[in-house]
Amino acid sequence: xxxxxxxxxxxxxxxxxxxxxxxxxxxxxxxxxxxxxxxxxxxxxxxxxxxxxxxxxxxxxxxxxxxxxxxxxxxxxxxxxxxxxxxxxxxxxxxxxxxxxxxxxxxxxxxxxxxxxxxxxxxxxxxxxxxxxxxxxxxxxxxxxxxxxxxxxxxxxxxxxxxxxxxxxxxxxxxxxxxxxxxxxxxxxxxxxxxxxxxxxxxxxxxxxxxxxxxxxxxxxxxxxxxxxxxxxxxxxxxxxxxxxxxxxxxxxxxxxxxxxxxxxxxxxxxxxxxxxxxxxxxxxxxxxxxxxxxxxxxxxxxxxxxxxxxxxxxxxxxxxxxxxxxxxxxxxxxxxxxxxxxxxxxxxxxxxxxxxxxxxxxxxxxxxxxxxxxxxxxxxxxxxxxxxxxxxxxxxxxxxxxx
Numbered sequence: 001x002x003x004x005x006x007x008x009x010x011x012x013x014x015x016x017x018x019x020x021x022x023x024x025x026x027x028x029x030x031x032x033x034x035x036x037x038x039x040x041x042x043x044x045x046x047x048x049x050x051x052x053x054x055x056x057x058x059x060x061x062x063x064x065x066x067x068x069x070x071x072x073x074x075x076x077x078x079x080x081x082x083x084x085x086x087x088x089x090x091x092x093x094x095x096x097x098x099x100x101x102x103x104x105x106x107x108x109x110x111x112x113x114x115x116x117x118x119x120x121x122x123x124x125x126x127x128x129x130x131x132x133x134x135x136x137x138x139x140x141x142x143x144x145x146x147x148x149x150x151x152x153x154x155x156x157x158x159x160x161x162x163x164x165x166x167x168x169x170x171x172x173x174x175x176x177x178x179x180x181x182x183x184x185x186x187x188x189x190x191x192x193x194x195x196x197x198x199x200x201x202x203x204x205x206x207x208x209x210x211x212x213x214x215x216x217x218x219x220x221x222x223x224x225x226x227x228x229x230x231x232x233x234x235x236x237x238x239x240x241x242x243x244x245x246x247x248x249x250x251x252x253x254x255x256x257x258x259x260x261x262x263x264x265x266x267x268x269x270x271x272x273x274x275x276x277x278x279x280x281x282x283x284x285x286x287x288x289x290x291x292x293x294x295x296x297x298x299x300x301x302x303x304x305x306x307x308x309x310x311x312x313x314x315x316x317x318x319x320x321x322x323x324x325x326x327x328x329x330x331x332x333x334x335x336x337x338x339x340x341x342x343x344x345x346x347x348x349x350x351x352x353x354x355x356x357x358x359x360x361x362x363x364x365x366x367x368x369x370x371x372x373x374x375x376x377x378x379x380x381x382x383x384x385x386x387x388x389x390x391x392x393x394x395x396x397x398x399x400x401x402x403x404x
Contacts, residue, residue, distance in 0.1 A: 001404055004114035006105060006123045007035040007042075008054055009142070010233040012318040013120055014042030016141045019203045019393040020118060020181065021048050027397045032112050034105055045208065053108045054101065059122070062096040063088060082340050089337070090148060093124050094156025101125035102160070109133060115404045118181065121145030124153060127175050131166050136178040136403055138198070143317035143338030146190040150175050178403055181396065183321050185386040190317065190345050198399055201390040202325040203302075210300035219274050219294070224371055226270065227304055228263050228312035229278040230256065231319060233336075254335040256282045263312060263333070266363035268293055273371075276304065302326070310371050311352075312363070315339035320346065327384035329376045331355055331366045350379040 003024050007014050014035065021043065025031045031048040033040075036056050043050050065072075071084035102125035109117070109129050116135060119126035121142030130137035139145045150172035157175070158168045173195065182197040184190060191197070219225065260282050267275040268290050277284070277295045286295045301319070305311060305326040313319045315332040320342055323330050330352030332343035343354035353376075355366045370376055 001029045001116065001401060002112060002114045003029055003031050003116045003118060003400075004109055004112055005031065005033040005035075005048075005140075006054070006101075006117065006119045006126045007033060007039050008057075008101070008120050008122055009039070009144075010231075010316075011039050011042050012232050012316055013122075013142055014039040015206045016183075016318055017118065017120075018042060018046065018206050020140065020396060022046055023394045023397050024400070026394075029397075032108075032114070034108050051108060053104050055104065057100075059089065059092050059097055062092045062100070067091055067095075086147060086149075087152065089144075090152040091156060093122060093144075093148070094153035094160070098123075098125040098128070098157065098160055099163075102128055102164070105129050106132060116400060121148065124157060124175065127157065128160060128164060128166060131161070132164070138178055139176065139180045141181060141183050141317065141321070143190075143342065145180060145194065146192060146317065147338040147341055148175075149193045151193075183387075183390075183393075184324065185390055188324060188349060188383050188386060190320065190342060192341065198396065199390050200393045200396050202321045202387055203393060204306075204325065205300070205302045207300060210303060212300060212303055213296075215294070216276065216299065216304065219276075223292075224273045224309035225307060226267060226273045226275045226310045226312065226367065227278070227299070227301070227308045228267055228275060229299075229301060229314070229319070230260060230263075230280045230282060231314045231316045232280055233314075233316060257284075259314075259333070259335060260284055262358060262360050262363060264289070264293065264295065265360040266367065267312070269360070269364045270367060273309075310367060312355075312367060315342040315346070317342060323380075324351070324383045325387050327377075327380040329370050329373075329380050331363070331370050333358065333363065349383075350376060351383060352376055352380075 005017050021031050025047045033043050033048055033050045034053050036054045037052045040050050040052050071088050106129050117126050117130050117137035118140050119137055121139045121144035126137055154172045180197045182199045183202040186196050275293045278299045281297050302322045305322055305328045308328050311323050311328045312331045315334045330346050332346050333355040334340045334343045346352045347354045352370050353366050355363055
């Protein structure tokens with residue numbers, strides 16, 4: 001069986017697909033990953049082929065003033081603006097971005113001749129690639145899959161189908177005709193509009209050979225341990241802004257350094273805890289930190305979460321799943337995209353709280369509230385048990401073989 005993965009966005013999108021790609025390759029199937037230069041290194045140590053046919057780009061580069069207008073209107077409150085931004089994202093995904101990605105992916109797919117396509121949730125072009133080739137496609141776990149409303153992308157995709165000589169679809173769920181892959185059990189699903197999925201257990205650790213650094217292993221254990229992390233997407237946005245992409249965006253771009261300063265200032269007041277802050281390479285002022293705060297570029301997050309009492313997270317879907325897998329309560333400080341919906345879902349599920357006051361005082365108040373809430377800890381343990389009741393990712397191979 002030949003399997004084509006499409007992967008765009010931040011490296012976290014690649015890490016979500018990596019366990020599936022490994023399992024398929026280990027079972028003897030031929031795997032090709034079509035991705036971007038930024039994500040390609042995620043797959044470089046595994047027995048899969050990689051092509052950077054996607055090129056590096058950002059959805060912002062496809063947003064014209066006309067497309068952005070609904071989210072640019074004055075007087076919108078935060079909730080209305082986030083809703084409008086989601087609508088802009090859907091129009092971009094189903095319109096100019098899908099058109100561009102289709103031109104890059106279809107030639108690769110025709111040469112590779114896949115039997116199955118496993119696509120990034122942000123890549124709707126792969127739906128049309130699959131229709132061109134007459135093969136099944138499924139989205140893999142991603143925040144965009146959870147966020148996208150099939151009804152809102154149907155007309156854009158049908159317009160592209162017409163250009164490609166493909167039949168129009170009447171069912172919005174035609175973007176998931178064979179279902180989807182997830183690493184979260186149905187009662188804890190973050191998908192707002194998609195049907196139940198092929199669900200498998202979140203891998204405990206994706207990076208082979210990862211271990212905790214010795215200095216973390218020697219931290220005191222007589223107080224709660226807190227991890228604060230920015231994730232990989234925000235630094236990528238910072239890099240794009242530095243290269244000029246931010247100037248083309250009609251929307252404010254999250255300020256990674258300001259967010260990191262607020263996080264560090266907040267956890268500096270959390271004297272009753274030990275705190276590890278992972279900056280993902282964003283510059284941080286660490287000259288006069290209190291002794292309970294330890295700042296580092298990166299940590300093996302899934303491993304560290306196994307011993308963490310509270311996770312201050314940006315709310316990316318990878319981090320959410322890793323927290324569910326390790327029963328780690330969350331305080332979610334969202335920055336963009338699906339993270340706002342993820343924060344709200346975490347709170348509704350009783351797994352933590354969304355940070356609504358983003359000043360340091362507001363952040364530390366939320367941290368203390370989550371730490372003091374036994375119901376959140378109990379609900380997090382319940383989520384872990386539900387995750388552990390799912391079949392392991394390797395069993396997806398048999399399910400996908402049957403599908404093909």
